[in-house]
Amino acid sequence: MNGITRDGDSFVLLVDTRVYSLEALKKTAYTFAAVTSVILEPKTDNVVSVLFNFAGSHSKNDPERVIAELLDQDLREIIKRETTPVRNLILAHAFSRSSLVERDEA
Amino acid sequence: MASVFQDEEFYLPAHHTYSLLPFRFSRLDSDRYVAVNEVGESQLLLRDELELFVRKRLSQSSRLYYALKARHFLEDNDSDIAADLLTLKVRSKRERIARFTSLHMFVVTLRCNHSCQYCQVSRQSEDRSAYDMTEAMADRALDFTFRSPSPAIKIEFQGGEPLLNFDLIKYIVLNAKRRNVVEKRDLAFVIATNLSFLTDEILGFCRDHAVQISTSLDGPADLHNANRPKPGNDSYEVTIDGIRRAREALGVDQVSALMTTTKASLARVTEIIDEYVKQGFRGIFLRNLSPYGFAIKTRYFDGYDSDSWLNFYRCGLDYILQLNKQGCSFAEFFTTTVLQKMLTPYETGFVNLRSPAGIGIAGIIFSYNGEVYPSDEARMKAEMGDKIFCMGNLMTDTYEQMMLSPALLTPLEDSFAESVPMCEECAFLPYCGSDPDYHYATQRDFVGHKALSGFCKKNMGVFRYIIQKLEDKPEERQILESWVNW
Numbered sequence: 317m318n319g320i321t322r323d324g325d326s327f328v329l330l331v332d333t334r335v336y337s338l339e340a341l342k343k344t345a346y347t348f349a350a351v352t353s354v355i356l357e358p359k360t361d362n363v364v365s366v367l368f369n370f371a372g373s374h375s376k377n378d379p380e381r382v383i384a385e386l387l388d389q390d391l392r393e394i395i396k397r398e399t400t401p402v403r404n405l406i407l408a409h410a411f412s413r414s415s416l417v418e419r420d421e422a
Numbered sequence: 423m424a425s426v427f428q429d430e431e432f433y434l435p436a437h438h439t440y441s442l443l444p445f446r447f448s449r450l451d452s453d454r455y456v457a458v459n460e461v462g463e464s465q466l467l468l469r470d471e472l473e474l475f476v477r478k479r480l481s482q483s484s485r486l487y488y489a490l491k492a493r494h495f496l497e498d499n500d501s502d503i504a505a506d507l508l509t510l511k512v513r514s515k516r517e518r519i520a521r522f523t524s525l526h527m528f529v530v531t532l533r534c535n536h537s538c539q540y541c542q543v544s545r546q547s548e549d550r551s552a553y554d555m556t557e558a559m560a561d562r563a564l565d566f567t568f569r570s571p572s573p574a575i576k577i578e579f580q581g582g583e584p585l586l587n588f589d590l591i592k593y594i595v596l597n598a599k600r601r602n603v604v605e606k607r608d609l610a611f612v613i614a615t616n617l618s619f620l621t622d623e624i625l626g627f628c629r630d631h632a633v634q635i636s637t638s639l640d641g642p643a644d645l646h647n648a649n650r651p652k653p654g655n656d657s658y659e660v661t662i663d664g665i666r667r668a669r670e671a672l673g674v675d676q677v678s679a680l681m682t683t684t685k686a687s688l689a690r691v692t693e694i695i696d697e698y699v700k701q702g703f704r705g706i707f708l709r710n711l712s713p714y715g716f717a718i719k720t721r722y723f724d725g726y727d728s729d730s731w732l733n734f735y736r737c738g739l740d741y742i743l744q745l746n747k748q749g750c751s752f753a754e755f756f757t758t759t760v761l762q763k764m765l766t767p768y769e770t771g772f773v774n775l776r777s778p779a780g781i782g783i784a785g786i787i788f789s790y791n792g793e794v795y796p797s798d799e800a801r802m803k804a805e806m807g808d809k810i811f812c813m814g815n816l817m818t819d820t821y822e823q824m825m826l827s828p829a830l831l832t833p834l835e836d837s838f839a840e841s842v843p844m845c846e847e848c849a850f851l852p853y854c855g856s857d858p859d860y861h862y863a864t865q866r867d868f869v870g871h872k873a874l875s876g877f878c879k880k881n882m883g884v885f886r887y888i889i890q891k892l893e894d895k896p897e898e899r900q901i902l903e904s905w906v907n908w
Binding site for chain 1: 441442443444445446447449460472473476477505508509510512513516843844847871873874
């Protein structure tokens with residue numbers, strides 16, 4: 317995170333995408349869709365500018381809430397990366413003896 | 423005196439480490455997070471603890487480590503059985519999917535003597551027989567019903583007021599039982615009725631054929647009568663008298679009641695609960711208004727938002743728990759459904775808390791005109807002119823054509839919460855479900871944007887409140903645990 321610039325009901329985050337992925341950023345924006353509009357704009361190869369406009373529901377804690385959500389999304393990416401193969405294995409195994417899975421004819 | 427033993431860390435394996443098993447997490451409140459695994463087992467953590475755990479820096483001798491290990495959030499060198507155990511539990515949780523459609527609803531008539539503003543059905547006047555299902559349609563509906571592979575079949579009669587076409591109810595019950603001599607399913611019947619047309623003959627038939635009664639009771643007399651107007655303005659009196667007679671004829675446990683929360687109900691939750699206690703019910707379902715059918719046309723659905731209903735629910739649950747502490751054994755049924763998902767390895771049959779959605783594969787409805795819909799809400803929408811969920815017609819389409827129709831498969835395929843933005847990473851996913859009807863009605867999309875979804879807001883509010891009670895209030899936890907097998 318390179319910085320936060322506040323401007324009335326809006327604020328801009330400059331985010332280094334080597335630290336937080338673009339996907340985590342977009343998921344964070346999606347989560348706040350009920351209370352803000354979001355514009356993402358590339359600044360350099362690794363830096364994205366994210367404008368959050370909280371018009372009508374401004375709270376001075378909005379940037380902190382957004383950053384906390386971004387940290388959560390980052391943590392979720394780690395969990396997803398590590399557990400997706402075992403999750404798929406568990407689901408495949410769980411359904412392997414049910415009639416819900418079509419078997420290939422030998 | 424020095425210990426003869428080394429420190430605990432000394433006895434840990436030389437290369438002790440652990441692997442994460444699949445789980446999701448969400449904020450519970452300002453300080454705490456809740457992590458939930460694939461089968462609904464949960465663990466509360468502070469943000470720092472969550473970070474330590476995910477980044478593999480959690481001490482293997484800590485109490486939290488053992489709690490997470492016991493609930494299959496991790497696997498280590500000592501034990502690699504967690505994934506196998508999770509597999510078995512996933513299989514148990516998903517068992518219902520393979521059983522397929524159990525609930526079959528027959529709209530035997532659209533006629534009704536009530537004119538409830540919130541009614542989800544666009545009712546017709548009592549004397550228009552054009553709105554009755556025919557025997558030929560009922561035969562085709564029974565053909566359809568027994569095509570389901572489900573070992574348990576429940577046939578529910580709906581309306582309008584179904585007792586206005588009681589002859590057809592008798593016809594369907596007798597024919598279903600005749601077919602079941604060969605089919606050998608676990609067959610059950612229920613009539614959803616306002617009890618206005620209950621006669622001794624009807625009660626005798628219900629007793630002889632084990633037909634249950636489900637009715638509407640919105641609260642004390644003034645509230646009930648205001649919500650459910652009918653000629654004579656005596657719906658409450660008729661309902662209470664009907665409940666008494668039905669219990670005498672069929673047995674207390676064969677009669678149930680449902681309430682609907684209107685704007686007028688919001689400030690009166692304790693009175694509504696008191697009414698149910700007074701009438702001898704063992705619990706209540708604090709049910710919110712649905713944005714379907716006539717409730718949309720009359721703008722009744724706009725009467726309150728999710729926050730208002732959540733406040734109503736929380737006050738009601740608190741009051742019910744207080745009653746239990748005073749010795750009155752009474753439950754809230756939406757809470758019991760959620761508790762079953764949270765505290766047992768089994769899935770519930772509640773249609774709106776399933777992923778994939780329960781439309782078509784948990785319940786299905788045959789309308790009075792032969793049209794088939796995957797849910798009661800879908801046929802209500804059709805009554806208002808939108809037939810997007812219409813799967814076909816009993817008189818012209820085959821079972822295969824209807825069960826494989828895009829009207830069912832498209833919303834069903836979209837309803838896997840595990841693949842839906844925001845749901846896929848939500849801790850509460852194993853407790854929640856999909857509701858394509860709701861999201862189509864409110865956002866014109868089967869999936870819907872969850873940040874804007876009243877369904878999501880309502881359910882998350884309920885889940886958080888129940889978890890906080892389970893974690894923070896030992897006395898209330900004991901009461902809530904007793905509701906799991908209510």
